[in-house]
Amino acid sequence: MATLTKNEIKITTCETSKINSIDFSNLAFGQVFSDHMLTCDFKDGKWQSPEIVPYGPLTLEPSAKIFHYGQSIFEGMKAYKDANDNVFLFRPMDNIKRLNISAKRLAIPELPEAYFMEGLKALLDLDKDWIPTAEGSSLYIRPFIFASGEGFHASPANAYKFIIATAPSGAYFSGKVKVLIEEKYSRSANGGVGFAKAGGNYAGQFYPTQLAKDKGYQQVIWTDDTSHEYIEEAGAMNVFVRINDTLLTSPVSDRILDGITRKSILELAEAEGIKTEVRKVKVSELVEAAKNGSLKEMFGAGTAAVISPISGFGFRGEDFEIPEQDNSFGLQLKERIVAIQTNKTEDPYGWRMKV
Amino acid sequence: MATLTKNEIKITTCETSKINSIDFSNLAFGQVFSDHMLTCDFKDGKWQSPEIVPYGPLTLEPSAKIFHYGQSIFEGMKAYKDANDNVFLFRPMDNIKRLNISAKRLAIPELPEAYFMEGLKALLDLDKDWIPTAEGSSLYIRPFIFASGEGFHASPANAYKFIIATAPSGAYFSGKVKVLIEEKYSRSANGGVGFAKAGGNYAGQFYPTQLAKDKGYQQVIWTDDTSHEYIEEAGAMNVFVRINDTLLTSPVSDRILDGITRKSILELAEAEGIKTEVRKVKVSELVEAAKNGSLKEMFGAGTAAVISPISGFGFRGEDFEIPEQDNSFGLQLKERIVAIQTNKTEDPYGWRMKV
CATH class of the missing domain: 3.30.470.10 (Aminotransferase class 4, branched-chain amino acid transferase, N-terminal domain)
Known part of the structure; x- marks a missing residue:
């Protein structure tokens, strides 16, 4: 080179x-x-x-x-x-x-x-x-x-x-977003280009997102295109779910972007003593957790928004709200990451690069 | 409008x-x-x-x-x-x-x-x-x-x-092409944009096609991204298979382009007394037919090439040749369609438009 x-x-x-x-x-x-x-x-x-x-x-x-x-x-x-x-x-x-x-x-x-x-x-x-x-x-x-x-x-x-x-x-999103779990349209194929930041991955999202907006949601939660049983991404971001005190996110794959914010969050959470699990997350698990009160938070993670909090989700015509948390993992981790990015704190990871 | x-x-x-x-x-x-x-x-x-x-x-x-x-x-x-x-x-x-x-x-x-x-x-x-x-x-x-x-x-x-x-x-392709049945990479997702002529559908094909070329094939046969059991398209064309005297092609779907050449061929074949079946075609059926000699032809169909004959296919490291036919359906149908396109024959379908 x-x-x-x-x-x-x-x-x-x-x-x-x-x-x-x-x-x-x-x-x-x-x-x-x-x-x-x-x-x-x-x-x-x-x-x-x-x-x-x-x-x-x-x-x-x-x-x-x-x-x-x-x-x-x-x-x-x-x-x-x-x-x-x-x-x-x-x-x-x-x-x-x-x-x-x-x-x-x-x-x-x-x-x-x-x-x-x-x-x-x-x-x-x-x-x-x-x-x-x-x-x-x-x-x-x-x-x-x-x-x-x-x-x-x-x-x-x-x-x-x-x-x-x-x-x-300025900031990419303002405020919390309500998301729709998408079961018809998909973002990416097995063996496709979903893991790449390819232009075509984004254009394909616009129409389903517009349909969701027409129904009163601001974003779509993409599920796998084969079964639509697993959540994969939130709009153009990776997605995190907090069930009780565990932070869950899907493993990256050929359908899911290896987000830099995503992996930074996983590392920071670990350091902050937050339990994380990288595993596939079922829609049914999310619905169940929303119903029994163990679903504490959901957020998207990406460079533009850093963390984009989700206030609730729609699924098959039913809306589930996620109550406000006093100790929001999302906010806590966003503060940590932004403090490192903007040189307001130590950077034990070597992530920050002075130009 | x-x-x-x-x-x-x-x-x-x-x-x-x-x-x-x-x-x-x-x-x-x-x-x-x-x-x-x-x-x-x-x-x-x-x-x-x-x-x-x-x-x-x-x-x-x-x-x-x-x-x-x-x-x-x-x-x-x-x-x-x-x-x-x-x-x-x-x-x-x-x-x-x-x-x-x-x-x-x-x-x-x-x-x-x-x-x-x-x-x-x-x-x-x-x-x-x-x-x-x-x-x-x-x-x-x-x-x-x-x-x-x-x-x-x-x-x-x-x-x-x-x-x-x-x-x-001039003509889009020259000569017959040898194709590789692709089981890892995919062209489109369920609920994706595969049925649309969207730019991103094409860019995603280039790398897998290059890998196939490196192995000595000229094109890829795309299979469904869920099971890879069914053939769906040939490169950027629809795909037809002749088993004995029946011409098969996959139904269109949200993953498969509704090709104008494809549907014209189906109608022309009917008129020429060629039996057609629009149904999903399994890779295993193709391999079986190649082995027992009932696989007579394969071809891609699209505007650019009209019909692009396929000389054989590779699957899991094995190559299958398709013997030359005296009465090629592909050639017969290409002649018919081109004769209509170029005003060399009657057009009972009203397909040709004089400008």
Whole structure:
């Protein structure tokens, strides 16, 4: 794999920064974009040198395969700034490794890790002022790769674009969500691409999610496509269930994303003395626990929201509420993880990376 | 739904045609593109008027949702020219209806049928000279819709582009292909988007297909993701099996595309006195038939290749050859369908549409 240091990256800066036009006190999630982006082309059989250029439009042929065959993958990350203006990433090597796991499954050429990491460092150096500091906010980082090569033939492209764009962002979700346990539509197949952060995994969720919204829910709990007996993910997040004082989550599989927040939560819970079990969780078990009062919490876990608390679920026309907890594991673990991410506490795990 | 006639479509022609630079005697499939394309934008809550413009690059923001969430669908069609320069389409209304079925599942706003049909007619009028006439060639037509709206939030876009591009093309496949029956990877989930022509369905096939190619096969036979006991599709085509003198194909489902070539073959076979059965076909039945000599033919069926004959299959390390047939159903039905498509015979079905 190619090597590179951030100082070797060619930088073309924008003529005027648009930072003063942004209301940092009122940021939505992923709606405004920083001044620059990293771009890197795959062509002639290899990844070319990454460059930093002003954030701006891409030009593609109508026959570019991204428009036709869904050959695209992405990652989600965040950068945080502490009180001393130090910039931090959270477990970035895990994103890089997962991007390449996704790349392999989608027949996209794997990216040299240094191109990603050094490119990102150089980009954050340049757009450091774009990292918001208000509670709950962060610079959302979106690395993605898509097929730019041409042709109306369903086969892998011969050219790709890797881009890192960044967006100063407020919190992803606000408030608790009510979820619907989905028994008809599915997110992923056995032997499919559900474990990858492939674009197509998300588009397929929009319609069932809209149907759930029409019924008064905000999200869908995906179940396995074979039996619909087991819960697998919550919207585009991993899902956790607390029954009495045990925190449960499904094992990762070829259908379930190996979430970085998910595995961080499992480790932190352990350290906090919270009992965890990684095992398949039956819908029937959830319903039973809701009925007998042992279902204490449910939450989604992912980079964007960190933890997204669930207030209740619908199943076969019946609604089950989850009562508010005084000692919420979700809140406790979210505080722990955010404190580590934002350099407000020790990081015994080596997860935080100073840029 | 909005109405429109082809004469109402705004046309901007290219300054110089590139048609003279194209070697029409040596056309690949979907590699060169005609002078113009139809474009139509969805914004402000509705599909705007379609326009014809010179075929050329598209400009999109890096945050356009197509790059991140795979929200895209397409169709494949062909235009043919007969000896008198008349132009024909084959069952185009079925493509339009299927595009909107795909649109619904992918949470893309449905397109007014007239925008598609009248737009396509106007485009073919203008680029009529691009329709090749050599045996097996056609003007391949690629209608597609993708999410152009922006934002790093996994939700449906608020803007889309519908485009029809065309490509003078030779035959899609040449020769017979050897296929591998896939038992690990899958194409689609129960309750997923397999029945839709969604971009993501194709990207997920590339890696398993490459693995099959590395083993000496050209294509994959997809099986159901739950049990892998039933054959479902052949690469990006529907699959037919002839056992003795009965032609079998799987019923369509939420995992299997409702192919226009597939259903045309079923109807034509009936008319030709070929017995057909639409039912699930077990891999074990295929292996048994190959062993006892009753497996006479296998072929893929789809718009691009029409019929793609299969010479044999691999299953669990064993290869099974399918002997050459004197009275090939596949060839017979391909001749019939192509004769109807190209106006060389009567069309009792009303499938052919003169443009």
